[in-house]
Amino acid sequence: xxxxxxxxxxxxxxxxxxxxxxxxxxxxxxxxxxxxxxxxxxxxxxxxxxxxxxxxxxxxxxxxxxxxxxxxxxxxxxxxxxxxxxxxxxxxxxxxxxxxxxxxxxxxxxxxxxxxxxxxxxxxxxxxxxxxxxxxxxxxxxxxxxxxxxxxxxxxxxxxx
Numbered sequence: 001x002x003x004x005x006x007x008x009x010x011x012x013x014x015x016x017x018x019x020x021x022x023x024x025x026x027x028x029x030x031x032x033x034x035x036x037x038x039x040x041x042x043x044x045x046x047x048x049x050x051x052x053x054x055x056x057x058x059x060x061x062x063x064x065x066x067x068x069x070x071x072x073x074x075x076x077x078x079x080x081x082x083x084x085x086x087x088x089x090x091x092x093x094x095x096x097x098x099x100x101x102x103x104x105x106x107x108x109x110x111x112x113x114x115x116x117x118x119x120x121x122x123x124x125x126x127x128x129x130x131x132x133x134x135x136x137x138x139x140x141x142x143x144x145x146x147x148x149x150x151x152x153x154x155x156x157x158x159x160x161x
Contacts, residue, residue: 001128002113005136006099007143009106020147022076022098024155025106028146029079029096031155033071036060039142090115110139 009025011017020028032039034056036046042062049057055072067089072080078097085091095111112135119125149155 001116001118001131002111003128003132003135004109004111005139006107006109007139009108009143009146010104012104018147018151019104020106020150020155022100022106023157024150025098025108025146026076027155027157028149029098029108030073031149032096032142032146033058033073033079033081039145040138085115108139108143110135 010019034048036058037043043060044063045059045061047059049059051057054074055070057068057070060067060069067083068086069081069083072082074080076098078095080096081094083089083092092114093112095109097109097111099107099109101107114131119128146155
């Protein structure tokens with residue numbers, strides 16, 4: 001199943017909402033990759049492994065399930081999570097890409113590919129629809145947490161140095 005959607009970061013029509021810069025958004029997406037327990041409540045443990053130029057490996061534990069993945073960082077553009085096939089888990093990817101269609105307009109495009117293709121039978125299609133909805137809700141939560149971190153000054157360059 002392939003699925004993607006956009007979430008607007010700055011609501012330019014709401015003068016009361018705080019504006020997040022591209023740099024703050026980027027730092028938030030990197031924090032999500034390096035400290036996923038802040039964003040994924042059912043994650044028990046995350047170990048950051050080998051770091052290379054522009055990427056790092058992780059070991060994630062959800063109860064008895066352990067998932068190994070690689071995070072690829074393209075600075076100020078995208079964070080890509082690559083999960084190789086392992087055990088009963090198929091290879092999959094998630095890409096969080098920053099898009100700026102106009103000045104001060106920021107979006108994140110979330111693109112999922114779970115490696116299964118599109119289902120047409122009713123039972124699997126219903127399951128795919130459920131997964132899409134769950135992905136979208138998790139992404140909305142991610143943006144909510146990023147906005148909270150920005151409001152607290154935790155995405156400012158001075159805070160991280």
